[in-house]
Amino acid sequence: MTAYFIQxxxxxxxxxxxxxxxxxxxxxxxxxxxxxLAPGGVVPAHSHPHEQGGVCLDGAMEFTxxxxxxxxxxxxxxxxxxxxxxxxxxxxxxxxxxDIFYPHREDYK
Numbered sequence: 001m002t003a004y005f006i007q008x009x010x011x012x013x014x015x016x017x018x019x020x021x022x023x024x025x026x027x028x029x030x031x032x033x034x035x036x037l038a039p040g041g042v043v044p045a046h047s048h049p050h051e052q053g054g055v056c057l058d059g060a061m062e063f064t065x066x067x068x069x070x071x072x073x074x075x076x077x078x079x080x081x082x083x084x085x086x087x088x089x090x091x092x093x094x095x096x097x098x099d100i101f102y103p104h105r106e107d108y109k
Contacts, residue, residue: 008034014108017043019090022099024108033099033108037061037090045087050101052080059095063088 003025011023011034019041023034037043037059045064055077063072065086072078080086101108 006032017041022108026104026109029102029104031101031104031108033101033105035097035099037088037095037097039090039092039094041090041094043088045085047083047085048105049082050103050105051082052078052086052099052101054078054097054099057096057098059093060091061088061095061097062091 006025008023008025011025013021013023016022016035019038020043021036025032025034056072056074058074060071060073063070063078063086065078065080066084071091
């Protein structure tokens with residue numbers, strides 16, 4: 001990606017899981033993933049070698065990182081070390097989030 005400015009609505013959409021869609025933008029080293037979760041949408045427990053940070057842009061979700069589970073709401077964020085198991089479930093109104101990965105997740109391109 002070479003653009004300096006990102007318009008998430010113009011990015012191609014990828015279905016990650018039922019009720020979970022993402023749109024991805026990447027630079028030389030950093031990758032942004034704009035995630036939309038329908039009410040009850042679930043990203044099952046998984047891990048990957050990439051470091052992941054993010055922020056809830058809208059709505060609320062139940063987020064589990066390792067053995068800790070919290071409700072994450074608009075304006076709150078997370079930081080997940082590579083290799084850590086995590087999962088998320090959108091609550092009644094759904095949720096939107098921005099995930100930031102290093103390095104790129106090739107499976108998201």
